Amino acid sequence: MRIDIITIFPEFFSVLDVSLVGKARQSGLIDLRVHNLRDHTHDRHHTVDDTPYGGGAGMVMKPEPWGDAIDAILTDVHPLTEPTEQTDATDAAPLLIFPSPAGELFTQAMARELAEEPNLIFGCGRYEGIDQRVFDHYAEAGRVRLVSLGDYVLNGGEVAVMAMIEAVGRLIPGVVGNPESLVEESHEDGLLEYPSYTKPAAWRGLEVPPVLRSGNHGAVAAWRREQQLERTARVRPDLLPPAN
Numbered sequence: 136m137r138i139d140i141i142t143i144f145p146e147f148f149s150v151l152d153v154s155l156v157g158k159a160r161q162s163g164l165i166d167l168r169v170h171n172l173r174d175h176t177h178d179r180h181h182t183v184d185d186t187p188y189g190g191g192a193g194m195v196m197k198p199e200p201w202g203d204a205i206d207a208i209l210t211d212v213h214p215l216t217e218p219t220e221q222t223d224a225t226d227a228a229p230l231l232i233f234p235s236p237a238g239e240l241f242t243q244a245m246a247r248e249l250a251e252e253p254n255l256i257f258g259c260g261r262y263e264g265i266d267q268r269v270f271d272h273y274a275e276a277g278r279v280r281l282v283s284l285g286d287y288v289l290n291g292g293e294v295a296v297m298a299m300i301e302a303v304g305r306l307i308p309g310v311v312g313n314p315e316s317l318v319e320e321s322h323e324d325g326l327l328e329y330p331s332y333t334k335p336a337a338w339r340g341l342e343v344p345p346v347l348r349s350g351n352h353g354a355v356a357a358w359r360r361e362q363q364l365e366r367t368a369r370v371r372p373d374l375l376p377p378a379n
């Protein structure tokens with residue numbers, strides 16, 4: 136998978152040189168490139184924002200730098216791709232993802248969808264957001280998704296992109312050493328994960344649940360499922376499957 140990130144804070148993503156994503160980059164599983172939006176400005180001050188039409192507080196990100204930056208990546212990803220009988224331009228088009236408070240909620244299901252994409256381009260907005268025409272222009276030609284990390288306000292898209300890259304990256308085959316560990320995680324089966332324990336058997340007067348030390352795999356599986364349902368009902372009832 137190739138991932139391109141457009142941001143005015145490229146140094147923000149230096150952390151992606153380490154940990155699992157860093158290893159995946161070194162092994163070639165992920166080809167990650169970070170682009171400075173200001174490299175696609177043409178004035179002395181590298182201006183990326185301006186006042187909003189219609190008035191209001193804050194500044195809006197100008198469309199021109201975004202257009203130049205995205206076009207440069209699209210040209211690089213598909214230099215001279217012509218639609219073939221197997222694919223057409225839309226099928227092969229990279230997916231453009233813009234974090235936004237107005238976006239669809241990012242979920243584990245969406246992470247699984249994105250992990251199937253050959254090319255992702257993340258656009259990190261700042262200020263009060265990006266001129267709407269950027270989204271409209273590229274939605275005509277290809278695929279654009281506005282995605283929100285949750286119902287709270289961030290100062291820009293970088294934190295959201297970092298989270299999405301981690302959530303997507305770990306689902307790419309070969310990135311996580313033991314793929315089994317991806318199966319029994321919170322949200323993977325729609326429920327919250329069961330509580331985990333390791334040695335010592337007793338710690339500060341707290342014992343590991345005896346069933347986990349029983350060696351009875353059926354009983355352990357049943358206990359873990361019950362714990363998932365109880366925890367989900369208590370903490371995230373919205374995730375519970377509808378009663379049939």
Ligand SMILES: N#Cc1c(-c2ccc3ccn(Cc4cccnc4)c3c2)n[nH]c1N
Binds near residue numbers: 238260262
């Ligand atoms: N994903 C996501 C987000 C964002 C988010 C994402 C991108 C930008 C670009 C600018 N801002 C500041 C801003 C603040 C208020 C109104 N409009 C814009 C962003 C906030 N906020 N909360 C989320 N879950």
